[in-house]
Amino acid sequence: MLARLWERRRVFGVVFAATICLAVAALLVLPVRYLATASVIVAEQELGAGHSSPAWDQKIGDPADLESQLLVIRSPRLLRLVMNAPGVVDAVVRECGKGGLLGSSERCDRLKSDAGAFIDRVESRFSIASAGRSRVINISYQSSLPDVAQTLANALTEVFLDDQRDEGANSREVASSWLRKELKQLDEQLQAADDKIQKFRRSKGLMRGATAPISSERLTSISQQLAQAEAAKTEAAARLQEIKSEQARGPTDAPSVLASRSIADLKQQLTTVSAQLASAATMLGPKHPSMLALSREQALVQQRLTDEMQNIAASVQKTYDANDDAVRSLKMQLDAAKAEAGSATLDEASIESMVRDTEIKRQQYAELYKKASELETERRVLRGSTRLVSLAELPSKPFFPKKLPFLAAGITLAIIFGIGAALMADRLAPFARSGTPVAPAPETADVDTLDAKASAVESAERQAAAEVAAPAVQSAPVAQAVESARLPANPEPQPKLLPTIGDAPIVACLPRLKTLGQLSAVGAILQSHRALSIAQLLRLASEDAGFQGALHALVHELGIGSDGQTRRIAVTSAERGEGKTATLLALAEHLAAAGRRVLVVECDERSPAFEQVLGLRLGAGLRGVAAGAITLEDAVQRTDHPNFDVLPLGFAVLPLGFGGAPVPDLLAHSLAARLSGLSGYDAILIDTPLSGRPGEHLAGVDRVLLCVRGDRTGIEPAMAAIGQARALGAADVAIVVTMTEPERSCTGDAAPFATPNVYARAG
Incomplete structure (x- = not known):
């Protein structure tokens, strides 16, 4: 390979020199471009959040989230918002007019009104990429004018930050509006439920007493009265039975009779008269007037005692009859109270269900109200999950073409093209490397x-x-x-001889x-x-x-x-x-x-x-x-x-x-x-x-x-x-x-x- 390249060194030299000349000419002729870069950082913890959710923790550092943010920045929607930023359209038109040819003024003027033409022009000059493995995104713009590059890079950066803040605020505003609407509906439902409960209580008579509903307290009172009446009835029956059982042998020994003060007084009188009569009988005869008077007095006291005992028996009978009537009446009232209490129990169960639903709605109302307050607070203090790292500075050095890399690439291409041309010339040569065919050999070769x-x-x-x-x-x-x-x-x-x-x-x-x-x-x-x-x-x-x-x-x-x-x-x-x-x-x-x-x-x-x-x-x-x-x-x-x-x-x-x-x-x-x-x-x-x-x-x-x-x-x-x-x-x-x-x-x-x-x- 090296021998073939050495034989075609002239071709290599010509192609090498021509490629270097073209590289130098391109370095001088190509327009100078400047690059301005702004930086933002994404997926940061938002202010106002008390604690981060697992979804947010997974979002931080996720490559998919960074790719999503890159696609959002490149979207035509943001470029249209960039077009509406002050001074952007004039800067792009000025850049177009500087680098345009004759007859391109109309095309540059169309950028002011045609959003599609504006996007087509600036989209290819924007460069959006993440900085290594970090969460920082660099937004760059190339332009032949350094101030235009700075203006466009900063415009897209600010539009992106505003869009992120507005998106977060709008989402919280929508959530807050929905919560307020739900709170209003819950309030109306609570008022309607309370009115329904009160109307039901009034219609069913389910008023409450000191410690329980009136029906329950009434049933308790009747039960107590019935117990007392039955006890009095039992006591009267026992006294009446005692009096009736003593009438045969004389009721004077009955406890109920002995308990009467009148009976005691009469018995004392009867004892006194009997004692006087017995004392007089020892001295007087039965016909004696004193004896007769004492006998009459004894009989009178005895009659009064008998009458008093009959009165006591009649009184006991009346007491028994009265208690018996009271017991029957209280039993009837107790049955009615029981029926009323049973019906009231069912009504109270219905009311309890209504009250339970109302309490749940009250808790839901409280939670929604708390969440609405938190969202409103976050909306007021929100700065978004994306924040600015640095705005683009005015570039002072050209980004393209750079002399050393450009010349190095030119030399590399010159070497490659020179080797290719030399090998191609060697392949396409019609004769051997010597340039002339070899003469036939002689017949003998010693x-x-x-x-x-x-x-x-x-x-x-x-x-x-x-x-x-x-x-x-x-x-x-x-x-x-x-x-x-x-x-x-x-x-x-010489004749031909095979080598x-x-x-x-x-x-x-x-x-x-x-x-x-x-x-x-x-x-x-x-x-x-x-x-x-x-x-x-x-x-x-x-x-x-x-x-x-x-x-x-x-x-x-x-x-x-x-x-x-x-x-x-x-x-x-x-x-x-x-x-x-x-x-x-x-x-x-x-x-x-x-x-x-x-x-x-x-x-x-x-x-x-x-x-x-x-x-x-x-x-x-x-x-x-x-x-x-x-x-x-x-x-x-x-x-x-x-x-x-x-x-x-x-x-x-x-x-x-x-x-x-x-x-x-x-x-x-x-x-x-x-x-x-x-x-x-x-x-x-x-x-x-x-x-x-x-x-x-x-x-x-x-x-x-x-x-x-x-x-x-x-x-x-x-x-x-x-x-x-x-x-x-x-x-x-x-x-x-x-x-x-x-x-x-x-x-x-x-x-x-x-x-x-x-x-x-x-x-």
Whole structure:
């Protein structure tokens, strides 16, 4: 890459200088823009809130909330409010008039009345973003006039703050109005409920006494009176029964009679009279007047006592009758009071329910009134959850373009464009880097001739080093090892001779395959960074006329089908990535398409690919043949093309004694012999690596093709691979150069390759 850039250094220099000039011109021509920035902080705790809710705690620092605030600031609604701010429209019109072209005055004047045009102009110049991981939002405006940038940035900031405050105040005003409306309705409902309760009490007579409703107090009083009346009735009945029971033997001993004072006095008189009568009877006769008077007095007292006792019995009977009547009356009153109290109880229950509802509404009224008072207080002291951090200052330094970053970007682009132009020029060059095609080589090339060419190489390199004032030693690719060597001006005509590496001739140069996406120079530059699968390479090879032409020349060089004999050709490589398998399969498809019967044999255990690329069924394959599990004829698989057969590597369980030996070792002395037994093929192509084990693995093959990439920087691996193939029994070794560039040639017009010591002396 560096060598190619050095050869196209003039193109690089021209493009680099042109890009730098354009960057400097743009730095001088581009209009200067100033940036003014104001800052606000969002999601702060509002004043007046006694404690924060969980929702507010989650809101603080939430990225979603910051994004929402950014979208609110960018909304057209706020930009329309900015348009109504004093001095904003005049500032934008002045900015438009300064940066406008001829005929743009009408467009600038339209900004005064057309809100859509105003928003379209200022929206792209606003830059709203959060400051890192903080809750600070920066509001910036770019303008060619510093005062306009300051005015617009501050206008949008103030509009946003006012909008946040108004939104919070409006929400609280709406909530407060709703609460006042609810309070009014609750007040009316409470008054109606109280009136309904009083009317119900009056209609039901549910007036309250000192401690309970009147009906309850009345029932209690009647119950007490009834108890007293029943007690008096019982007492009167007991006295009456006592008097009646004593009448037979004389009621004088009855307790109720003895309790009477009149009875006691009469009994005392009767005792006195009886005592006098007894005393007189001892001295007087029964007919004596004194005796008669005392007897009459005794009888009179006795009669009065009897009458008094009868009066007492009658009084007791009256008392009993009166108490009995009172008991009956009180029982009737008690029953009526009970019925009235029961009805009153139901009415009281209804009233209690009404009172309970009324109390709930009173509590709700109190809570709503308290909340309304709090909202009104918060509305009066509200400053919003967003507050100002700083207003925009008047910018003194331009924001764009900045000299150092602009020049650094220009230099970077100049380097990129210069490298791209140099590589594109190298790709599009019609000849090799030397600029002229290489003359054909003479028929014989001995060491003296090669030494002379090496001397020519050294002189040419010294001259090139003197021109650039710095020595540069580069290793030539395999396909260009002698491109810089110059032959005599008038060489004698010699027959064409294929170039060689050591004593192995180069029989073909296969060009690099390119996809349709690489038709551009950029696609060609990036080709080396995109690896294609073998299936893609085969498809591209079948569509590439140049590649098919190279294969046709290779078939002619190998003599396949010219004499009717089967050619056994082994394809190998010194290292991986040389295109060995792709070359073998492309050659096989070319032969099959040309009507030649071909068999491909897979012996590469490092990276087997036949089954996947050709879509073969899984079978024992060559491993089964080596293990003796299957014959060679049965291991061959047919493909969709009638002329194309495959002997894949396959799989097999090796019997005891074979260990883990690779397939080439198992078939070291029998592969060529066994393949010779397969008849009917014009060519048998063997895909095999160079085994590191000693043996005659390549003995019996007609030719060994060693694949070498055309962009290799040295021939030492190729020389070592040729020697290794000879040691493995190869009688004829030839070189196939793969992945060569279309403008380079490695056969025909190229000189023969020299030995490694000559290339070492030539640098």
